[in-house]
Amino acid sequence: MRSGSRCRVGVWLQQCSARASEVPLARICWAEHTTKGMTVNTPALCFRSKKILAPMVRVGTLPMRLLALDFGADIVYCEELIDIKMVQCKRVVNEVLETVDFVAPNERVVFRTCVREKDCVVFQMGSADAERALAVAKLVENDVAGIDVNMGCPKEYSTKGGMGAALLSDPDKIECILSTLVKGICKPVTCKIRILPSLEDTISLVKRIEKTGVAAIAVHGRKKEERPQHPVHCEVIKAISEAVSVPVIANGGSHDFIKEYTDIEAFQQAAGASSVMIARAAMWNPSIFRREGLCSLKEVMQEYIKYAVRYDNHYTNTKYCLCQMLREQLETTEGKKLHAAQSTQEICEVFEMGSFYEETTAILEAKASLKAKTQDEDEQMEDTDVIKMAVRFDKREYPPQITPKMYLLEWCRKAKHPQPVYETVQRPLDKLFCSVVTVAEQKYRSTLWDKSKKLAEQAAAIVCLRTLGLPEGKLNEGENHLINKRKRENEEFLNNKEHEDDHLVEASHKRAHFTEGASDSSSSEVPQ
Numbered sequence: 001m002r003s004g005s006r007c008r009v010g011v012w013l014q015q016c017s018a019r020a021s022e023v024p025l026a027r028i029c030w031a032e033h034t035t036k037g038m039t040v041n042t043p044a045l046c047f048r049s050k051k052i053l054a055p056m057v058r059v060g061t062l063p064m065r066l067l068a069l070d071f072g073a074d075i076v077y078c079e080e081l082i083d084i085k086m087v088q089c090k091r092v093v094n095e096v097l098e099t100v101d102f103v104a105p106n107e108r109v110v111f112r113t114c115v116r117e118k119d120c121v122v123f124q125m126g127s128a129d130a131e132r133a134l135a136v137a138k139l140v141e142n143d144v145a146g147i148d149v150n151m152g153c154p155k156e157y158s159t160k161g162g163m164g165a166a167l168l169s170d171p172d173k174i175e176c177i178l179s180t181l182v183k184g185i186c187k188p189v190t191c192k193i194r195i196l197p198s199l200e201d202t203i204s205l206v207k208r209i210e211k212t213g214v215a216a217i218a219v220h221g222r223k224k225e226e227r228p229q230h231p232v233h234c235e236v237i238k239a240i241s242e243a244v245s246v247p248v249i250a251n252g253g254s255h256d257f258i259k260e261y262t263d264i265e266a267f268q269q270a271a272g273a274s275s276v277m278i279a280r281a282a283m284w285n286p287s288i289f290r291r292e293g294l295c296s297l298k299e300v301m302q303e304y305i306k307y308a309v310r311y312d313n314h315y316t317n318t319k320y321c322l323c324q325m326l327r328e329q330l331e332t333t334e335g336k337k338l339h340a341a342q343s344t345q346e347i348c349e350v351f352e353m354g355s356f357y358e359e360t361t362a363i364l365e366a367k368a369s370l371k372a373k374t375q376d377e378d379e380q381m382e383d384t385d386v387i388k389m390a391v392r393f394d395k396r397e398y399p400p401q402i403t404p405k406m407y408l409l410e411w412c413r414k415a416k417h418p419q420p421v422y423e424t425v426q427r428p429l430d431k432l433f434c435s436v437v438t439v440a441e442q443k444y445r446s447t448l449w450d451k452s453k454k455l456a457e458q459a460a461a462i463v464c465l466r467t468l469g470l471p472e473g474k475l476n477e478g479e480n481h482l483i484n485k486r487k488r489e490n491e492e493f494l495n496n497k498e499h500e501d502d503h504l505v506e507a508s509h510k511r512a513h514f515t516e517g518a519s520d521s522s523s524s525e526v527p528q
Contacts, residue, residue: 015028025143027079031094031449034375034413038171044145044188044215045075045119045120045122045145045146045188045215046228047075047188047190047216047247047249047274047275047434048275048312049274049275049277050074050075050246050249050274050275050276051072051073051074051075051264052073052074052075052076052218052249052275052276052277052278052279053068053073053075053076053077053123053276053277053278053282053286053289054064054077054078054218054251054279054282055077055078055079055080055124055148055192055275056079056151056279056283057080058079058317058320058321059079059283059320059321059324060076060077060078060079060124060384061078061079061112061313061317061321062112062113062114062117062307062311062313062471063293063304063307063308063311063313063318063321064283064286064304064307064321065078065121065301066114066117066277066291066307066311067118067286067287067300067304067307068282069116069120070303071119071286071287071288071289071290071295071343072289072290072291073286073289074120075120075121075122075145076117076121076122077121077122077124077277078111078113078121078122078123078124079124080124080125080126080150080153080158081110081111081124081125081126081165082125082126082127082131082161082163083125083126083127083132083133083135083136084132085104085110086102086110086111086136086140087132087135087136087138087139088104088105088126089102089103089104089110089111089139090102090103091139091143092428094112094428094436095365095367095371096113096364096368096371097310097311097312097364098115098242099112099113099114099311100112100113100114100143101428102139102140103428107426107428107431108493108518111123111140113143113144113309113526114311117143118143118145119369120145121146122144122145122146122147122148122190123137123140123143123144123146123147123148124148124149124150124192125137125147125148125149125150125247125520126149126150126153126158126161126163126164127149127163127177128161128162128163128166128167128177129177130173130176130177130179130180130181131180133149133177133180133181134180134184134185137181137187137189138184138185138270139182141185141186141187144187145187145188146188146189146190146215147181147185147188147189147190148189148190148191148192148218149177149178149181149189149190149191149192150163150164150191150192151164151165151167151168151174151191151192151193151194152164152168152192152193152194152218152220152224153165154194154224156505165194165224168193168194168196168205168224170469171204171205171208173206174191174208174209175208175209175211175212178191178209178212178213178214179212179213182212182214183213188214188215188216189213189214189215190214190215190216190217190218190249191209191214191217191218191221192217192218192219192220192251192277193205193206193209193217193218193220194220194222194223194224195219195220195221195222195223195233195236195237196223196229197223199236199239202236202239202240203239203240203243203482206219206240206243206244206248207243207244210244210245210246214246215246215247216246216247216248216249216274217240217244217246217247217248217249218248218249218251218277219236219237219240219248219249219250219251219273220251220252221233221234221236221237221250221251221252221253221271222252226356227257228252228254228255228280231253231256232253232255232256232257233356234250234253234267234270234271234272237250237271237272237273238270238271238272238273241271241272241273241274242272247274247275248273248274248275249273249274249275249276249277250267250268250271250273250275250276250277251276251277251278251279252279253267253270253271253278253281253401254278254279254280254281254282254284255280258276258281258288259279259281260288260293261288261289261290261291261292261293261294262292264276264278272491275525283321283324283325284324284325284327285297285300285325286300286304297325297423298328298351299419300325301305301322301325301326301351304321304322304325305318305322305347305348305351305353305356306353306356306360308344308347309344309348309356309357309360309361310364311361312364313344315341315342315343315346315347318344318347319338319339319341319347321337323335323338323339323345324367326338334350334351337350338350344357345357348426372427372432372449385443386436386443386444386445387442387444387445387463387464387467387517388444388445388446388447388463389445389446389447389462389463389466389467390446390447390448391446391448391459391461391462391463392446392448392450392455393450393455393458393459393461393462393468397474397475398473398474398475399473399475402464402473403461404458404461404462404472404473405420405456405457405458405461406469407465407470407471407472407473408420408437408439408464408465409459410460411465411468412439412440413472415440417439417440418440420437420438420439420461420464421437421438422435422436422457422460423435423438424436424453424456424457426453427449427452431449431451432449432451433449433450433451433452433453433455433456434446434449434450434456435453435456435457435459435460436460437457437460437461437463437464439464442464444460444461444463444464444467445459445460445463445466446459446460446462446463476514497519
């Protein structure tokens, strides 16, 4: 690795961290709330005269949000996340990436955020249940600037659960969800809706929404059955803005209005709105937020890739976002290479960023390794009741089908102890496993972490066997009683099977003889 290149990458990573410490005061206003008789000032988002990145599924992940902020977005919404998935998540501080991750039981990161966007990111959820929505809001509220409920998505994955645009036909449920959130959390609550078939019904709905205490209402100026190719109804958004006192955020202008930065204001004026929320135009080129004008697509894509690598974005998501930026250029040589890429490294190579990928991942791996080592040392100091050794299980050192776990189980049976109990955990930093085995009320574990649950359990069994001075079944231990036992069991099985087969043959002969006799008897009775 070239030291100069590594320094450049290191500087870029430091700049990312430095940006995190810069509080965007221009994007924040201050609100007061009362807690146990004390008036406390807390930062609250101001939704007037703002340029906002819209919530977009598969696009509104951390790299795109940070890139939008770089180019001048004031507020960024995350992609819609379903409440049922989020309530199962646990909050994990990722010290290697310097992020806060909300991780599902299958270890998949459902939502990732960082300090830099804490005061300007709004968490959008899909929900049709007030109490579940509140549970999710409480889970994330300390890491985000606001909470939004999606009430406009017309796609089936959202509406079939009673979420998204399905809520538009149930104003009582809308009022219940929003009121519960406003009363239950300290952060501002917003919602994003579509317009209804009639202007009268639309105005009636937004007035009910306003009474819940929301901080703003985002309005996609299309009906739920309309698509981007249909014209956006600016006159309806304008009528809504005039009917309520809360900020109204206009959305849906990418196709008709917004091609460059100056168009954002034109759309805002046409819709008479407080702010503008941009989706597709930002997806195609996030530098739409740049006051000085659009940057070249290559520059934008390279900056996006830097964030994707820096924050360990899944390559399929990175690839999708880059394809959305390329659009009509997907048939070029570069586009075809991107379409064929099967990893983040291959994506980086397409855009001549292979060295950046290697250097950045090397830095992150070094941080992960150091953190893991520190974590192991801390655990060794804490787990004073656990006997530890630095051992690994290598199956090449054991006969086929013989393992330390088998030996340990056999010994426990002979010694009349309860069978061994294994507790295995996976480390989020590097996805490695460690197992603790409990035998006769004593715990044992290896200090080395393994790449699979099975290997970790075998290593724990080895620690126990060696501590007790027991054989573990290795090839160099001489005669292996478990192999002999296996042979005896196999021989007994084969012998029993042969006897069973003999009995089956004998029985079949008897049946055949009986059948033949019956046939003869029957045939003798048939008239000739």
